[in-house]
Amino acid sequence: MAMPTILIIEDEQELVRVLRSYLEQAGFNVLSALRGDTGLTTWESSKPDLVILDLNLPGIDGLDVARAIRRKADTPIIMLTARVEETDRLIGLELGADDYVTKPFSPREVVARVRAVLRRSGGEGRSTKLIRVYDLEIDLEAHSVVRDGKEIDLTPTEFVILETLAGQPGRVFSRLQLLETTQGSTYEGYERTIDAHIKNLRGKLELDPKNPRYVETVFGVGYRMPKP
Numbered sequence: 001m002a003m004p005t006i007l008i009i010e011d012e013q014e015l016v017r018v019l020r021s022y023l024e025q026a027g028f029n030v031l032s033a034l035r036g037d038t039g040l041t042t043w044e045s046s047k048p049d050l051v052i053l054d055l056n057l058p059g060i061d062g063l064d065v066a067r068a069i070r071r072k073a074d075t076p077i078i079m080l081t082a083r084v085e086e087t088d089r090l091i092g093l094e095l096g097a098d099d100y101v102t103k104p105f106s107p108r109e110v111v112a113r114v115r116a117v118l119r120r121s122g123g124e125g126r127s128t129k130l131i132r133v134y135d136l137e138i139d140l141e142a143h144s145v146v147r148d149g150k151e152i153d154l155t156p157t158e159f160v161i162l163e164t165l166a167g168q169p170g171r172v173f174s175r176l177q178l179l180e181t182t183q184g185s186t187y188e189g190y191e192r193t194i195d196a197h198i199k200n201l202r203g204k205l206e207l208d209p210k211n212p213r214y215v216e217t218v219f220g221v222g223y224r225m226p227k228p
């Protein structure tokens with residue numbers, strides 16, 4: 001089989017250099033562009049097997065690059081995002097990006113994602129809205145959580161809480177914020193109901209609910225999923 005070609009569109013030269021070296025070592029052909037517009041031109045002329053796309057780019061911004069690619073082809077896209085760019089990331093997934101990696105990331109992780117996305121895109125039907133964090137695979141469309149190939153059965157509320165925490169690892173959410181995501185409206189008196197949901201969620205998710213690994217209590221503030 002021919003070596004898959006990966007196009008990196010990213011304006012941080014050092015990042016491009018590191019990713020290129022890891023991807024080449026992993027056996028990929030690597031092309032790169034430092035701007036959105038030149039990235040798009042390179043994409044058109046080279047038809048890569050996968051695009052690694054930064055969101056903040058000179059020329060054309062990453063979301064517009066993703067849109068332009070999607071208008072013409074279903075080339076798999078992995079987005080590189082900063083944590084503050086949550087909204088952009090969601091828009092990106094809606095636009096049809098296949099996966100995203102949050103900066104700062106390890107190049108190894110990116111290589112693993114590239115392999116996984118290529119595997120999926122070569123196989124039957126691609127899943128387009130996926131959060132992968134630790135060993136969890138959270139499918140936002142199917143509302144499923146899978147670990148080690150086994151589905152973890154969550155209630156819709158537990159799922160939304162997990163989705164929120166996992167969407168921004170490291171960020172602390174107050175009970176009120178979590179309540180808002182689960183109900184769309186807030187009643188301060190019910191903030192503590194979040195504790196009950198978290199307890200159930202831990203019961204299903206954590207190997208040792210007394211020493212939670214995925215959902216951490218931040219005393220006096222709320223909950224967070226620690227950055228992996």
Ligand code: CA
Nearest residue numbers: 011054056057
């Ligand atoms: Ca950038």
